Amino acid sequence: MPLQLDIASALALTSGTTSPVSGVGANTEASFTHELRQHVRTALERAARSDYPAWLGHVESAAACTRPILLRGNLATVDTRTGEILSVRHTSTLPDGVIYKACGNRRHTVCPACATTYQHDAYHLVRAGLVGGKTVPDTVRTHPAVFATLTAPSFGLVHTRNVRHCSCRNKTRCTCRPSPCHARRDSPVCPHGRPLACWQRHSPGDEQLGRPLCSDCYDYAHHVVWNHCAGELWRRTKQHAERHLNQLARRLGLSRVRLSHGKAAEYQARGAVHFHILLRLDGVDPDLPDAIVPPPPGITTDDITAAVTQAATVITYATSAHPDQPEGWHIAWGHQHEVRPITLSASGDALDDQAVAAYLAKYSTKGTEATGHASRRLTTDTIGLYANPEGSHPERLIAAAWSLGHPPEWRGLRRWAHMLGFGGHFLTKARRYSITFGSIREQRAAYRRAHALNRSHPGSEGHPETAPFQRQAILDSKTEETTLVIGFLTYAGTGWHTTGDQLLANTAAAQARERTRAGREELAHQQACSSSASLAA
Structure with missing residues (x-):
C-alpha cells in the first residue's frame, strides 16, 4: 500500500515570511510567529524519535531547500558489465517513505538555498574562463578580455x-x-x-x-517584442564584432581569432532586459578547432572595445511581419552601453576577474522581481490574474505579450508572457569559454559520495578523496563504475512533511554552512601567516 504524506508548507525561517510560490508546497498554515509552539512541538517529536539521525542523514542533500521535491518508487542496483539487476529497494523502506531532492531553483525569491548553490556554481564557471582551472588552461589569464553592458532602447519616457x-x-x-x-x-x-x-x-x-510618465504613450508592443528578440540581436552583435576583429587580424598578418563569452541577463525596473557580457579573445588552431589557445599578439583590449562598440551601434534588424505590425519591429540596442577591460588586478577603469565573476553570478539568480511582477508560466486560466491592458506597468506588458502571441509564428510571446516576452536563459556562455554546470554538479555529487564513504570507512587523514575535475563530455563517457543505481521514481509532492521537519533540517544545514565558513576563514588565516613568514625570512 503506498504511503500517503500530508504535505505541509515550506515556510522560510524568517518571522513573517511565507512561501513566494503559489500552488503545491505553498503556505497553507498560519504565520510562523502565531504557530511557533506547534512547530517547535513537531520538531521535538521528530528529534525524539529513534530514527532521527537516519532521517537527518537522509534529507541532508535537501536540508536547506525551502520546497524540496519528494520522489517515490523503486531503486534498482544494476551490474554495468552484465546488465544484471543485483537488488531492488523501494523508497517505503526509507525515512518518510520518499527521497528528498532539492528543488534546484535558481531564483532567490523562490528558494534562497538552491539559488545560492547556483550562484556559487556560476561564479566558478565564469571565473574559470578568466583565470583557468577546472580543465580550462591557465593560459587564458593572458587573453585580452572586456566586460560589456548593452541595454534596450527607449520605448517611452519613464521615471529614472x-x-x-x-x-x-x-x-x-x-x-x-x-x-x-x-x-x-x-x-x-x-x-x-x-x-x-x-x-x-x-x-x-x-x-x-x-x-x-504616460502609460498610454508607452510602446508596450515594441517593448515585449524587443525582449523576445534580444537573444538574436546579441548573436548578430557578437558575430559582427568577431568579423571586425578577424578583418583587423588579416590586415596585421595574424591568424584567425574568435570571441568566447559569458553573458548574464538582468531586468531593469521598466521591465526591459539588458545584458552584462564577458568577452575573451581566443586564438584558433586549425588542427584543434575546439582547443582553447592564446590569441596572436597584436590585438588588445582596445581593439575588442572598438569592435564591440561599433557592433552595438550599427547592428539592427527588422522582425518578421505581424498582423498588428505588417512591416515588423525595429530591433536595435539602446544608446547607453559600456565596455571596460578586465585584468587580474584591477587598476584605473579596469575590472578584476573576481568582481566580474561575482557580478554575473549575482544576476544569474534574479528574475522579473525588479519590475514588481513574479509568477509561473501563464495559461488561459491564469492570464486574467496578471494581465490588464489598462492596469499597472507589468500588467500592460504581460497583456501586450499575450495579445501579440496569438499568431502561430509568434506563439513564443505567450509562452514567455510571465517573463515579459524574454525567453532566453539568464546565464549563457560560449561552448569553448569554460566548463559546464553539468560537470560542476557531477563533481559535487562525486565529492558527496566520497564523503559518505569516508564517514563509514575513514581514510588515513579522515578526508574524502575525489577524482580530478573533468569536463562533462568526459564524464558522460566514463564507464569505470561497476554498478549503477537506477531509480524508477514518480513525483510524490513538494515541501516538507511538517514545518518542524523544515526547522530541524534547515538548522542542521545552517550549522554545516557555519562550520564550512569557519574552516575557510581558518585556511585563509593560515595562508596569510605562511605568506608573512616567508616574506620575513
Missing part, C-alpha cells in the same frame, strides 16, 4: 534615478544625491494631456522608478 557621479562602493545602496528625474524648462504635455516633466529626485526604492 540619475546619479551622474556615484561614489558609493555598493551601488544598490547608493546614497548620492540624484539629479531631477526629467527636468524641463518648459512644461510639455503628451497627446493625452499628461505632463512630460518630473522634478523629483527619486530614492533607490521609489515605486515610481521604471514606470512611464
